[in-house]
Amino acid sequence: MDFKTHIQAVKKECLLALKKVDSVDSLKEVEQRFFSRKNGELSKAMKLLKDESGQAKQTLGQMANDIKKELEDAFANKHDELRREQMAAIGEREAIDVTQTLVTAQMPGHIHPLTQGLWELEDVARGMGFIVEDGPELDSDFYVFESLNIPAHHPARDSQDTFYIKDHPNWCMRSHVSNMQVRLMRKYSEKGSKPVRAAYPGRVFRNEAIDATHEHTFYQFEALMVDREIHIGHLVGVIKELLKGLFGREIEVRLRPSYFPFVEPGFELDMKVDFGKGEQWVEMLGCGLMHPRVLEEGGYDPHEWQGLAFGMGLNRLVMAKYGIEDIRHFHSGDMRFLEQF
Numbered sequence: 001m002d003f004k005t006h007i008q009a010v011k012k013e014c015l016l017a018l019k020k021v022d023s024v025d026s027l028k029e030v031e032q033r034f035f036s037r038k039n040g041e042l043s044k045a046m047k048l049l050k051d052e053s054g055q056a057k058q059t060l061g062q063m064a065n066d067i068k069k070e071l072e073d074a075f076a077n078k079h080d081e082l083r084r085e086q087m088a089a090i091g092e093r094e095a096i097d098v099t100q101t102l103v104t105a106q107m108p109g110h111i112h113p114l115t116q117g118l119w120e121l122e123d124v125a126r127g128m129g130f131i132v133e134d135g136p137e138l139d140s141d142f143y144v145f146e147s148l149n150i151p152a153h154h155p156a157r158d159s160q161d162t163f164y165i166k167d168h169p170n171w172c173m174r175s176h177v178s179n180m181q182v183r184l185m186r187k188y189s190e191k192g193s194k195p196v197r198a199a200y201p202g203r204v205f206r207n208e209a210i211d212a213t214h215e216h217t218f219y220q221f222e223a224l225m226v227d228r229e230i231h232i233g234h235l236v237g238v239i240k241e242l243l244k245g246l247f248g249r250e251i252e253v254r255l256r257p258s259y260f261p262f263v264e265p266g267f268e269l270d271m272k273v274d275f276g277k278g279e280q281w282v283e284m285l286g287c288g289l290m291h292p293r294v295l296e297e298g299g300y301d302p303h304e305w306q307g308l309a310f311g312m313g314l315n316r317l318v319m320a321k322y323g324i325e326d327i328r329h330f331h332s333g334d335m336r337f338l339e340q341f
């Protein structure tokens with residue numbers, strides 16, 4: 001077969017194969033079959049050119065180049081055509097019907113159970129004359145630990161291990177909202193000591209082994225009072241009033257002596273609750289009378305002033321209120337859980 005007949009046969013065959021192509025993958029296969037430098041049909045045909053000579057060789061060479069160019073264009077067009085089809089299919093598949101009724105209009109959102117509990121507690125606290133304050137989640141080691149009688153290497157740091165900022169050892173995610181104690185007292189004592197009643201709820205963080213009652217990120221509701229005559233009666237009274245407001249009934253509690261470096265004496269308060277597996281005593285909060293050194297840090301003379309403080313685990317209170325058996329439900333994003341509140 002002479003060169004001319006051969007290359008024209010290859011062209012015909014190639015155009016026929018191209019016609020049958022229906023996907024980018026099969027296009028690649030055909031391209032490989034004809035254009036592969038090593039053993040493509042076209043390259044093989046081109047090699048026959050060397051048997052020709054003189055003027056004929058030049059004319060045939062020109063013709064071969066034209067055919068090659070024509071086939072390349074045909075491939076490019078086919079490729080565009082396939083891409084367009086592909087995009088149209090995606091458009092069809094992922095179309096958004098902007099005229100469709102808004103789904104959210106039929107499924108209004110509602111307030112998260114933790115926020116509901118928080119707002120209820122805030123209401124009761126305001127009713128007792130407490131101002132509600134907000135504080136930083138990322139804070140200095142001073143406010144989270146030092147100012148609360150917890151120097152570096154104090155064992156109390158182990159139970160409140162938290163998340164530190166790389167290259168900034170003096171900053172951490174607060175492990176309790178007690179980081180507000182000295183900050184708040186300083187604010188109130190700045191222009192001469194005055195009595196304080198403040199609540200300061202918020203999110204806290206701990207390097208914690210997670211289980212049904214422990215999260216690494218949870219909420220606390222803390223409050224403090226500073227005045228000239230504060231005693232444990234006030235402490236228990238305020239706590240019981242808050243619990244009564246949240247639960248809508250008198251709550252049975254038990255106070256156990258405990259140790260927090262920033263109070264003296266210190267206690268833990270347990271509540272009898274049913275998380276769905278029968279009643280049991282569960283630790284709900286830490287509390288106590290303010291340590292003289294903390295009062296002093298806050299700008300109050302401990303010989304004249306006294307204070308109380310208590311920090312409750314908001315997640316656990318809300319669990320107790322609704323009989324929620326696992327703390328991990330709160331941040332699960334599971335609608336079956338959330339829709340119950």
Ligand code: FA5
Nearest residue numbers: 176178214215218260283284285286287309310311313
């Ligand atoms: C504190 O955080 C103290 N700042 C509380 C305090 C305030 C004491 C003022 C004295 C005066 P504690 O680590 O025990 O204490 O935590 C307080 C409450 O937060 C616990 O009683 C519990 O209800 C809740 N809690 C603690 N760790 C977790 C956790 N990992 N997940 C969920 N709730 C927790």
